Structure formats: C-alpha cells, structure tokens
Amino acid sequence: MTPRSHLYVAGDNPARFAKAVASGADAIILDLEDAVAEAGKDLARAEVARWVGQWSGSAPQIWVRVNSGPRRGDDIAAVVGAGAGLTGICVPKVGDADELVEVDRLIGTAEQDAGLPIGSVVVAPLIETAAGLLAAREIARAPRVAFLHLGEADLAADLGVQPGHPDDAGTEFLYARSLVVTVSAAAGIGPPVAPVTTDFRDLDALSASTGRLHRLGYLGRACIHPAQIATVNAVFTPEPDEIRRAQDLVDRLTAARDSGAGVTLDANGRMIDEAVIRSARRTLGLVRAQA
Known part of the structure; x- marks a missing residue:
C-alpha cells in the first residue's frame, strides 16, 4: 500500500508509540534524529528498538528515521536487528547515492545477524539539501529505495528560500517538488512523500496545500500531529465519483x-486511449490498496 499519511513520533517518547499506531495514520515514523536532543539519543534508540522488536501488526507501516553521521550505523543495527516488525529506514539529509550504498550494506549486515531475509527492510531517503536535490535522480535509483521524502524546512535553510508568504502558495518550492516527483517516476519507485507543515491547527489550509501537492503527483504526506491525519487521508483517498469515472473509462476502453x-469516447464524447487510461488505472489501484 502507498501510505497516505506518515506520522512522525519522537523516539524518546515511548508513551506515544501506541497512540500513534491508533491514530489512523497509514505509516508512523519513529524519529531518532531531529526530534531527539543529543543527550537522549542513546536512550531513544534503545526504546525504539525495544518497541519495534515487540511489534507484530500488519498496519500501520513502521519506519524509523535514523541519525546522520557516526550514529547511523548503531541506529540501523539496533532497529533492524530488533526483529521483523520494521518496514523501513528513513535516511535524513542524503547528499548522494553513495550514502545509500553504505546504508544498504549496514542494513544487509543487520538483516543477516537477525536472521531476516536480505532485502526485507526498505529505505526512504529524505531530499532536504541542495546536494540531495541535485543528486535526486541517482538517489531514487539507489538500493532498497521504496520512495523519497521531500524535507522543505532543511531545504529552505540550505537554499536561503523564505517560505510561508501567502502570495506564494508553495511556489517557492515548485522546482524541488516537481523534480522529486519526476525522478521517482523515472526510477520506477513509489510517488514521493510530501513535506510536513508545522501549522496543525489550520486544517483548511492543510487541505488546500495537500490538494496542490496531490495535483503535482504526490500520494502521501508527512504529518507532525495526529490532528492532521484525517485531513491528509481524505485528500489522498479517491472520491466515489472519481472512482466511478475511472472504472467507466477502463470499461469503455476494454x-x-x-x-x-x-x-473510444468517454461519457462526454472526448477521445480516450491508453495514455488517459493509465491515470484511471492508478486511481483504481489506490482504491484496492486502501481497501
């Protein structure tokens, strides 16, 4: 299933793990990186590994965002080695594909040590630096990559972009957003995950911005608060009329x-061919995956 909502949970707050699972998010991301202060990282790693080792559910997906730098290897060894409950690793601030070759090696070693099938743990790199953006094509084709995340807060700081002006409506990130969608499609991986918004109280604004991202090719979004999940899920869930139109198009061409x-022609007399049907099949595929 392509997750519609990905809920970040601080790795040093295990009391929230079960609440996150019950939140309605399609995926949760136990965060060992930005959400955890330096002094608490070792304890957070231990708590996350312990919880992942006990997890046996099929939904939501369980991801862990590991640290960059010297902590990365220890993080991966702990959480992958905890058992089969882990869906994948979110790798922050990826600057080039070589980093993911090393991540692939680290995960493979941990899988082997834990008796897990090699390749069972996938990877979701975060594109959140200028270097990562320029290397996104190669990053998307790296080992184990299931889909990309776009991280706009760090990217804005790296580029000197000043986001948030009401006149812009996200257009200051249009190049980055479209590029990540394009390289994902070219690599044959899943659609990327749209970035978080820190305003979790204005759900109308969240719905509008998520709708714009959906129209750009995104099929899921990262969330920082459970209050955002229902809105994000709704945007990425096809409406009944959309499903009926998609099925009608497929039936007509068949x-x-x-x-x-x-x-052939659609219900309004417009020509439809295989190019039109691809979008209809994608909609129906999402419905089956979400059922």
Whole structure:
C-alpha cells in the first residue's frame, strides 16, 4: 500500500508509540534524529528498538528515521536487528547515492545477524539539501529505495528560500517538488512523500496545500500531529465519483479493444486511449490498496 499519511513520533517518547499506531495514520515514523536532543539519543534508540522488536501488526507501516553521521550505523543495527516488525529506514539529509550504498550494506549486515531475509527492510531517503536535490535522480535509483521524502524546512535553510508568504502558495518550492516527483517516476519507485507543515491547527489550509501537492503527483504526506491525519487521508483517498469515472473509462476502453478498436469516447464524447487510461488505472489501484 502507498501510505497516505506518515506520522512522525519522537523516539524518546515511548508513551506515544501506541497512540500513534491508533491514530489512523497509514505509516508512523519513529524519529531518532531531529526530534531527539543529543543527550537522549542513546536512550531513544534503545526504546525504539525495544518497541519495534515487540511489534507484530500488519498496519500501520513502521519506519524509523535514523541519525546522520557516526550514529547511523548503531541506529540501523539496533532497529533492524530488533526483529521483523520494521518496514523501513528513513535516511535524513542524503547528499548522494553513495550514502545509500553504505546504508544498504549496514542494513544487509543487520538483516543477516537477525536472521531476516536480505532485502526485507526498505529505505526512504529524505531530499532536504541542495546536494540531495541535485543528486535526486541517482538517489531514487539507489538500493532498497521504496520512495523519497521531500524535507522543505532543511531545504529552505540550505537554499536561503523564505517560505510561508501567502502570495506564494508553495511556489517557492515548485522546482524541488516537481523534480522529486519526476525522478521517482523515472526510477520506477513509489510517488514521493510530501513535506510536513508545522501549522496543525489550520486544517483548511492543510487541505488546500495537500490538494496542490496531490495535483503535482504526490500520494502521501508527512504529518507532525495526529490532528492532521484525517485531513491528509481524505485528500489522498479517491472520491466515489472519481472512482466511478475511472472504472467507466477502463470499461469503455476494454469494450472498444474487444471490438477491435484502439480508442473510444468517454461519457462526454472526448477521445480516450491508453495514455488517459493509465491515470484511471492508478486511481483504481489506490482504491484496492486502501481497501
């Protein structure tokens, strides 16, 4: 399933782990990086590894965002080695694909030590630096990559972008947002995860901005608060009319092909062919995945 909502949870607050699972998010991300102060990182790693080792559910997906630098290897060894409850590793501030080759090696060693199938733990790199943005094409093709995350807070700081002006409506990040969608499609991986917004109280603004990201090609968004989940899930869940239109398009083209034609018309008399049907099939695929 392509998760619609990814809820970040601080790794040093284990009391919130079970609440996050019950929040309605399709995926939770236990965070060992930005959400945890330096003094608490070792304890957070131990708490997250202990909890992952006890997790046996099929939903939501369970991800861990590990640290960069020297802590990365210890983080990966602990959480992958905890058992089979882990879906994948979120790798922050990836600057080039070589980093992910090393991550692949670290995960493989941990899988082998834990008796897990090699390749069972996937990776979601975060594109949140100028270097990462320029290397996004190669990062998307690196080992184990399931999909990318776009992290705009760090990216804005790196680029000197000044986000948040009401006249911009996110256009200051349009290049980065579209690039990450494009390299993901070219690499044949899942659609990227849209960035968080820190204002969790204005749900109308959240719905509007998430809708814009959806139209750009995103099928999920990261959240920092449970209050955001229902809104984000709603945006990325096809409406009944959309599902009916998609099924009608597929049925019409199937019938046309059965009669020997390669194209046909939709209910409004517009031509439809395989290019149009790809979007319809994608919608129906999302419905099946979310069922």
